[in-house]
Amino acid sequence: MPLIDLNCRHAKPKEKAYRIFDTNGLYLSVMPSGTKVWRYKYRFLGKEKLLTIGHYPAISLVLARQKRDVAKELIAGGIDPAADKQDQKNAVKHKAEQTFEVVATEWHTHFEDTWEPRYAKHITQRLKMNAYPFIGSIPIAELTAHQLLTCLQRIEGRGRSDLAKRMLSLIGQVLRYAVITGRTDRDVSVFLKGALKKYKKGHHAAINSDQLPDFLRTLEKNERRLYPQTIYAIRLMLLTFVRTNELIGAKWEEFNFEKAIWIVPAERMKMRIEHIVPLSKQVIAILNELKNLYGGNGFILPSIVNPNKHISNNTILKGLDALGYHKIMTGHGFRALAMSTIKEKLHYRHEVVDRQLAHLPKSKIDQAYDRAQFLPQRVKMMQKWADFIDNM
Template sequence: MALTDIKCKSASPRDKPYRLSDGKGMYLEVRPNGSKYWRYKYRFVGKEKLLALGVYPETSLAEAREKLLRARKLLEGGVDPSQERKKKKALAKESAENTFEVIAWEWYANRKSRWRERYAEEIITRLEKDIFPEIGNIPIVEIEPPLLLHVIRKIENRGAYELAKRQLQKCGEIFRYAIATGKALRDPSQDIKEALMPVRKEHFAAIDIKELPEFIAALERNDARLYQSTRNALKLIMLTFVRTSELINATWEEIDFDNKEWVIPAERMKMGKVHIVPLSCQAIEVLENQKILAGQWPLVFPSSVKPRNSISNNTILGALKRLGYQGRMTGHGFRALAMSAIKQELGYRHEVVDRQLAHVPKNKIDKAYDRALFLKERKIMMQEWADYLENLK
């Protein structure tokens, strides 16, 4: 006879456990201490088994019957309800342990060997700053598009639109890694791309060729009272038009005074390739002057406060500001300036200047001829460029 709520509620404890049957294998077990448990007795592959359906009254009679119905449907489909429950518990535990931060570190360890050390450090530092505090402890399978968008929006609210875009890309890589390793089912980053603020690519500020004479004159007069080391840094970046990061982290070991070459190792280059910078007589003179000032340190341009560290990008920007070129010139601007001036004023082919800028060819045909480094031509070009700048004085 089927049970009722009144029968379940009024069932009193006895000296020994006893059962109140509801039919179809389900019953309410009443213990001597008054506890009441829903149970389902069934057979699977010829063996008798027992499945717990909950505790009364937390699990009502109606709820116990719903659980019974789901269990019987599993049996009809050839699935053992007990094993299915164990499987779900294991998956739930695994899901709780596989938080976004756990998976992110696993992804990072998998990818790290492919990246340059500085780039790898930059990636994990940004994740630790912007992403982990927000969603690091949340199971990765529970992160939905609105939550991820909220995290990225906080970066945008700082005005860091390009960084927000890059952080979303890295999150997408982590989600896709989780999918590949069976720890996630979808990548929510794909759903919020269109919700991001559009990023306008802006060129680095650079003065025009006709403004070069006045800039050189201002640097020579030094009304801004820049340190000699800072002036040397500006002169060298103008003569060699390397990236600012390549300049400020230069070491004396990289400078070959005899062969008049600056050999920048692959790990310091953006494209991960060794880069040779031919040094003009004027560049050698600047370096010899700097050697007197900082030759006792490994770095060519050490910090005046902590000489074991290099000067910063802000040192270059600050010097340009004091010279009166804030917003008009940047360290990177010397690259654009050199590209234009050398092609326009000295008549060199684009590909020669491009190799000196350490750019990677964009199309397959150019890449096939990437071995043509034009080194001899570049040596002549760099000396002509230095002479051109000197004549502007």
């Protein structure tokens, strides 16, 4: 005899659990605690099985019958309703576990072997600092454009509109990977086009040739008592005008004192092309001082904390700040200073200085056909540049 809701509502708990049956295998199990649970008994592939439908009264009698009928349709279609329910439950759990951080970590691991180690580490640091604290725990399928915008606006609030745009691009790559791997069906980063503040890309702070004498006097006095590594690093930046990472990562094995050249390996260059730096007498003198201080093995500018590592990429910038050149001069600024001064004061052609700066020709056609290195001119130029600085 079919149940009515009154039967369900008035079913009282007993010392042992008992069942009150509806029709076609549906029954209500009444537990000693008073809990009432709908279950459906059925046969699948010759075996008796049980499907838990849900608790009464959250699941009403009418709804329980509807769920039983759905289960019967699945059985008719060759699907075990209990297994199907478990599959759905597992899918929901898996979806909840696929947070932005989990997927981003997988994305990073997937592509890591195609990146330079330094770049891979840089990406990890950016995600840890700018994304994970705010959207890392959100299931990636549930991430909204508004949540992503809020995350990026925090970065803008630090005055880093440039970084916010880079993070939008980076997060977009993670989201597209999530779409391809079936963790989400959309890349919400595309909705943020035009939502971030525009920023004007500025130049690195740099002094000009007229300010150079005062800078040299300040460096010589070293009233802030900077560590020797910092002073030597700044002097080498001035004389060689390489990029900061190229200098701080330099090892003794890269230097040929007989030929007076420093060959920076391709893997440490921005353009991934081996770079030759002619060494002036002044640079060789500094290198000899460094060798006397720290030995001729490993890095030429070892860290004070750990001699097996090089100084950090902030050492030069912080040193310049301590000397009173905060926002006036940067490590990269030595490149701008050299480019402008060598052209104006020493009258070298732009192409010669440009090759010494390890710049590639701007167009792909020029990159393919213009392979001139101007090495003889660069050798003379680097010595004249060092002499020019000495004469100041």
